[in-house]
Amino acid sequence: xxxxxxxxxxxxxxxxxxxxxxxxxxxxxxxxxxxxxxxxxxxxxxxxxxxxxxxxxxxxxxxxxxxxxxxxxxxxxxxxxxxxxxxxxxxxxxxxxxxxxxxxxxxxxxxxxxxxxxxxxxxxxxxxxxxxxxxxxxxxxxxxxxxxxxxxxxxxxxxxxxxxxxxxxxxxxxxxxxxxxxxxxxxxxxxxxxxxxxx
Numbered sequence: 001x002x003x004x005x006x007x008x009x010x011x012x013x014x015x016x017x018x019x020x021x022x023x024x025x026x027x028x029x030x031x032x033x034x035x036x037x038x039x040x041x042x043x044x045x046x047x048x049x050x051x052x053x054x055x056x057x058x059x060x061x062x063x064x065x066x067x068x069x070x071x072x073x074x075x076x077x078x079x080x081x082x083x084x085x086x087x088x089x090x091x092x093x094x095x096x097x098x099x100x101x102x103x104x105x106x107x108x109x110x111x112x113x114x115x116x117x118x119x120x121x122x123x124x125x126x127x128x129x130x131x132x133x134x135x136x137x138x139x140x141x142x143x144x145x146x147x148x149x150x151x152x153x154x155x156x157x158x159x160x161x162x163x164x165x166x167x168x169x170x171x172x173x174x175x176x177x178x179x180x181x182x183x184x185x186x187x188x189x190x191x192x193x194x195x196x197x198x199x
Contacts, residue, residue, distance in 0.1 A: 005075065011030065011049070012035075012078065014029060016044060017082050028057075030046055043067065063124070065086070067082070069081065085117075087120045
């Protein structure tokens with residue numbers, strides 16, 4: 001039996017966190033119905049305080065949140081959802097709503113997650129002049145060709161110097177991420193495979 005404490009309006013804050021990277025994606029509110037639907041469907045549902053109605057995350061944008069973990073804190077007044085995010089979490093087009101940095105630095109996994117989110121957003125909402133959209137438009141053969149080219153560049157870069165290796169490796173990782181998004185493979189899928197190799 002859950003002991004969640006709703007406020008006088010019947011709401012409780014809910015934090016969504018990327019299960020693969022640990023990045024905090026957004027803060028929204030849930031009422032009892034949103035909690036029930038989230039647990040029943042496995043997809044995050046929230047309550048909009050401005051529209052005064054229930055809403056399923058990604059219902060119109062397609063950027064749904066598959067709930068892989070549901071927690072509430074020691075006081076029962078805050079919910080934590082660990083989610084597999086499709087596309088971006090923020091309505092601005094950013095992967096996370098928390099992009100206004102005051103202090104602190106991004107972790108390495110945050111960088112990969114943000115890059116994946118930007119690429120996924122480009123696929124969902126094409127932007128004129130975007131190289132990423134050019135790759136998606138050209139299709140799988142073009143993407144694979146670029147990965148082959150960049151792989152060769154990494155080999156050459158490794159034979160030359162450290163700086164060139166870093167530069168070419170970054171190119172390879174970017175194009176690999178484009179391939180993953182194109183084929184519907186998530187970072188969570190990759191992390192799961194890598195974790196299995198550490199046993």
